Amino acid sequence: MRTFHVVIVPLVNPDGSHGYWHVSTERGRTNRRKDEQAVELGLYEYGVDLNRNYPFQWGSVEDRFNSADPRSPFFRGPAAGSEPEVQAMMKLGEAWRFVAMVSYHAAATRLLVPYTVEGAREPKPSAAWAVAPAMIDAVAPVQAGKRYEAVRHLYPVAGTDQDWFYWSFGTLAYLVELPFVSPGPRRPLAPMVEGARGFWQVLLDRFLDGPALTVRVPESFRAEGPVTVGVEEISWPNGERFTAHPESGVFHTYLPAAGRYTVKATSASGKTVSHPVDVGTSRVVLALTEAP
Template identity: 30%
Template sequence: MDRMFTSGTRSLLLIVLGLLSLGASLPSAHSNTSYKVVRIRANSDRDVHVIHYLRHKYHLDPWRDVTRAHQVGDYLVRPQHSDDVLRQLVDSDIHHEVVINDVESFLRSNDAIKNRTRRSATAHEHRHKFLTYDELLDFLHHAQNTATNARVQVGSIGKSFEGRDTPYVKFSLQISRGNDSEKGAIFIDSGIHSREWISPAMAAEMIHRLAFNDENDSAVNSLLDMFTWIIVPLVNPDGYAFTFTPGLENRLWRKSRAAGYSSDPYCYGVDLNRNFGYQWNNNPFHGGSANPCSGTFSGPRSFSEPESRNVRDILLRNKNNIKGYLTLHSFGQFFLYPWGYSSDVEIDDEVDLYHVASAFADAMKRKNYQYQVGGSAKVLYPAAGGSDDYVRGMMGVKYAYTVELPPHESSKYGFLLPESDVMSVVSDTWEGIKAFAFRLYSYTKPLAFKKMTSRVSSSGFTAHPDVQRTVRYDNVERHGNDVHVKPLASQADVGGRNGDAGKIFDNTKKKREVGTSIHADKGARSKRKRVALLKTGRPLRRVNLKRSTGRRRSVAYKLQQSRLLHNHTNPVSVLR
């Protein structure tokens, strides 16, 4: 067959093959007309450096960032840079794929962004859509005026940079029992980052559930009896309002809208979750930026922004009552506790924090959501100036958490969760919030249980199992680098299951002591003596739980697995 080709034919064939191979190696001719989301995997430290170089050179917007080897990141690439970015990834032999080829078309097809006129938000309409700023205010006032299940107080914690009110809602029982000033409070904020639309939607769902209780859920009344609820549904009203204006980059705006930090007219705003005054900007690797054009610009100083000061001030006004703090973000499905500013600093009461957080994760698992629980800097990456670190470090609130709502970290939707998913996400997540609140109560106010149970019988409320069955882990003894955890029972009825330790109080039998202290001595002889030896900064090395049952075994095992996971794998880093 070779003889049939002349030399000219061979030359022509080589040219054609060369053009074909060149075309296969380059992006299509139309690839530079749309925004893309590119998923990149770093298999080595070298890959990490290349990705960081591309991120800064081409102003890539990280939806989840790569900070170390074996992580996966998602980056929004501008149309004018897509060809160069893809070519350099190929040249550097870095594994990548385009998960969204045309983000604007993707948005339109998934109904995730709309041009809207102002509409009235009824008590139920908000559960099916993302509310604009004005619609959210309408809904809050509607809840205040028509609430059937609780007393609802709506106000403003202050003005934003552009002069918008920052609303808050406070809940208490319709019929006061006279102890409201003594009750603990759960403080929840959302909407710090403007593009995370599911966060204010979740806050609106909680407000609806507490105010109306359409399903006559007795647990809701119990929660109102246990806690005062303070919810700030939209910390960053300027940025949020801006995301509803036309334009893809507007929809994906992250920061506030403060001006004056740069001569560049496009460099507005501060990342409010880098602006709180605990370990602010504490080292060169603080997870923020000094560049006003960066999406993680920390501001010129802590609390430089009116939005972060507004949150600080209402927190300080209620600091003596706050028992639990949640700040709602997206995305990734994480339930995180401090510290966020450093992965090298241990937190003394991690077992308690993990156990309370696991109530949320377990409830969400029953709804088919997989949440990862752990320390912020260890699970994700160091980020100083976060609100949760401030609440824990400066205000002394032990149970302070960041919640990264759906979608999952592996989802291509990222910050663009379709509006059609709002109802299912917020209603399912409410079950996790309830479980968290009951577990929190069992840890923060066990001595009030007898008073509460007497009210339960008279009011018809039903106590949650976490209030009836609780083993506490608040007796932590430190000997050098060894941490010895001694489980203690609360005064709530924890049942009498074999293996439970501490002092047990049974509602049906007289008080009896079935266990004593837990020792970290290998030769502990009593079958009721169990060991949980935590090595500071390392995975749990020894857990003697051979015959232990119940929640104590579960939390020790989960914490062990969590630490092993955090130390031996590299989960992705979602910008929170």
């Protein structure tokens, strides 16, 4: 079956966007939510940088771009996941368990590959880094022949959406830094949008064409609660624990390369079932069954 559910979130920060376009271009980074602390301090500029507020490694970096100071445009918020916009995105992730994701920011002509926070170690081998070169190759050079570049981050950063989705579900979550801050007469929007299509088109094709896996866990395992699914040849060193979707019992994942892999499912009570599978240049659908 070569079909997808594609979920589009047009805008995560509508209040910040309104401030940028209709009040001042000095605004736009924060969500413009005036909490009790902002009221107490009498702040004119306030709100939380939403891409510092996600729970994974929240607060592990403290500098001008990751701040505990509510007066900073990079304020990470009073607590991890404190903001309604972040909570909404987390609920969306829980509901869908996305296999891949692209979020758009500006402006550096970069493709940020998870993990972006320094405190997290990369899985070995990394499918995110294995897929990134094809994404870059699919996008035409921008102004003056400049090409996108795949990087870990632009500067030390923590509490990002892509890291949280990657850590929570194994989602190949990329962040695209578009070439320009905002469109205008000399920087039309259409070429920017069209030029970035290759990123998500590669993700769709790469999952369908593989190497990738779709795993169905035993129904008896699902009856006990969350079912953990892992690929034994890929090590995740940050306490990652991926589970099959609670309704469908399915787990999707990209693989870094063709080869032989061992898929293991563990029920809530500790029962396990594993199965070796050879994956070539295609996606493999594997239905695990409990041993009699």
